[in-house]
Amino acid sequence: MPTSSSSASSTVAPSLASPSLTTWSLPGLALTDVRVPAPLDHTDPSGPHIEVFARVATAPGGEDRPLLVYLQGGPGSEAPRPSAHPANPPWLSRALQDYRVVMLDQRGTGRSTPVGLDTALPEGAIDVVAPPGADHSAPATLREASPSQQADYLSHFRADAIVEDAELVREALGARTWSLLGQSFGGFTALRYLSAHASTLDAAMFTGGLPALGPDLxxxxxxxxxxxxxxxxxxxxxxxxxxxxxxxxxxxxxxxxxxxxxxxxxxxxxxxxxxxxxxxxxxxxxxxxxxxxxxxxxxxxxxxxxxxxxxxxxxxxxxxxxxxxxxxxxxxxxxxxxxxxxxxxxxxxxxxxxxxxxxxxxxxxxxxxxxxxxxxxxREWPALYDPEALRAADVPVAAAVYYDDAYVPREFSLATASLLPDATCWVTSEYQHNGLRASGEGVLDHLIGIVQGTRVA
Structure with missing residues (x-):
């Protein structure tokens, strides 16, 4: 991992010029805060930039363990704030036995440049005409924007952009590859990751989050x-x-x-x-x-x-x-x-x-x-997933598919899993959609065993 700074972290403007790492600790955990600049629109790297924040949690003696990035459910919720005593989230203690855990605040949430009506926007994100007498030096906000400008801005906050942000975090941490844990919408993001950047993944684990593909939603x-x-x-x-x-x-x-x-x-x-x-x-x-x-x-x-x-x-x-x-x-x-x-x-x-x-x-x-x-x-959205890329994604995948999931129905998850060449689905009626948290260490322990080859579904 690159050398980190020793100063306390603070809020910085979205124009941060280069990645920043800050280390600190809690009882039982070493923490590294990571801030990286990211294009608002990844297809236009020279355009306006936002900031993306992630926090890496490491157990004592786990400094050399591989990285596991947690992709939060939602969309629109920040990552959990980790603690060791008691473990928060409840599965964290199990994850830290094998990994350093990256808690990513997906763009628009938490300490990543947030989405809000009165949050200062990156310079150049929208063209707002200030009324006479207004403070022209003040940064623009979405409250001042038209509905079409608001919609255009928010169009950059889906899973495809989150994956590209995560790749910037991975590079800032000096990791060639890492593994994924995607809960609910985080699983949608993990599937996009497999579709776009399978070569940077060691494994992917899904909990209630293998979505349906294609137009008939x-x-x-x-x-x-x-x-x-x-x-x-x-x-x-x-x-x-x-x-x-x-x-x-x-x-x-x-x-x-x-x-x-x-x-x-x-x-x-x-x-x-x-x-x-x-x-x-x-x-x-x-x-x-x-x-x-x-x-x-x-x-x-x-x-x-x-x-x-x-x-x-x-x-x-x-x-x-x-x-x-x-x-x-x-x-x-x-x-x-x-x-x-x-x-x-x-x-x-x-x-x-x-x-x-x-x-x-x-x-x-x-x-x-x-x-x-x-x-x-x-809006007619672009495709998130490439079925041919998924069929070629030779990455170990383990998915907890809840038999009666209220939000991501089982039959669609299994159909999507059938595209992946090395996917194992654990279909269980023991848990509901929140099984990752509700089970404590149980669900994650099962999935880690599958991707490591020590457990069958």
Missing amino acids: DVVYETTWQGMIRRSEAHYARFPGDRDRMRRLAELAAAGRLVLGDGELVGVERLRRLGHLLGASGGSEKLHYLLENEPDSSVLRHDLAAALPFSGRNPIYAVLHESCWADGVAMDWAAERTMPEAVRADATLLAGEHMHREAISEDPELAPWAQAAGLLAA
């Missing part, structure tokens, strides 16, 4: 809707009183009377997204404990706000959520278009990670992104 959403109907009915069979409680909340939402702790109103379709809890281990219990509170209680109002997905904290998660699937197509609000009539007619049938325009327009923090989100939904 409506069928994926149709499948996940049917899965959510089954999950909703199973929840109400387990907690019979919850259906009436959910119906009461939906009636209040329809009447404009369902209020969060800060006074914000919640509509029916945004409320329906509570179903995302049912895609994780323990989620049904969380939903039940939420619903057993009185609708007009402060507890319900605040806990409902915390439980709803697609918040203004991570705007990429809402605005680019469907686009992260797009493999050479426009998504055109696929989840909304494919919603079954049975779901439209019954507000107690819940949604998972099904983006809906109302989920953006109702949230005061997301509403300013609504027009850009519409433009991105209509």
Whole structure:
């Protein structure tokens, strides 16, 4: 690894001229913070640049271990902040037995140049005409940009760009190759990595994140809707009183009377997204404990706000959520278009990670992104994956495929895995979509055993 600086890390402008490494420590961990400049548009290296941040965690005595880069789920969420006592994330202690672990803040998140309405943009990223009397020396922001400018800027934050950023981090760390661990959307990114840069990979491990390829993505959403109907009915069979409680909340939402702790109103379709809890281990219990509170209680109002997905904290998660699937197509609000009539007619049938325009327009923090989100939904995206490159990617691959995954259906994951020449799928009903975290060390230990040849699926 290149020599690192000894000074404490600090925020730097996106115009950082060269990679920067800073070392520090926590009890049981040595940490190296890495900052690299990256083109906003990797097809235009001379254009505006952003900054990409990653943190390398190393266990005592593990300085010579190979690198494993963790690709976070989302899109639009930063990497976990590591600790050793207790291990955070829970699988980290197992990973550190064999690897140094690279926690990458994907572009637009965390300490990488973030996406936000008021975040200073790289110089030259957009051409904003300042109003008379404005401070012309102040950097431009997306709040000042038109919806088309916002959409164009956000078009550079998909998996293809994240992979190219990761390659810059790998080079900054002086590594010829490394391995991948991709959770959910991180698996989409890992598959793009195999498609574009298989030669720099030692192995790739997927947890709930082998996506469908090709243009027919409506069928994926149709499948996940049917899965959510089954999950909703199973929840109400387990907690019979919850259906009436959910119906009461939906009636209040329809009447404009369902209020969060800060006074914000919640509509029916945004409320329906509570179903995302049912895609994780323990989620049904969380939903039940939420619903057993009185609708007009402060507890319900605040806990409902915390439980709803697609918040203004991570705007990429809402605005680019469907686009992260797009493999050479426009998504055109696929989840909304494919919603079954049975779901439209019954507000107690819940949604998972099904983006809906109302989920953006109702949230005061997301509403300013609504027009850009519409433009991105209509955008014809370039292909993310090259099937021929995947067939030639001679890299050991191990994938945890959850039998009843709420978000990445099993049948599509297995079809994609069949393209890879050295892929082993471990199909399990023991875990839900959050199995990597919920299992502690279990899921990762199984996958490491597969890629190392010490365990079969």
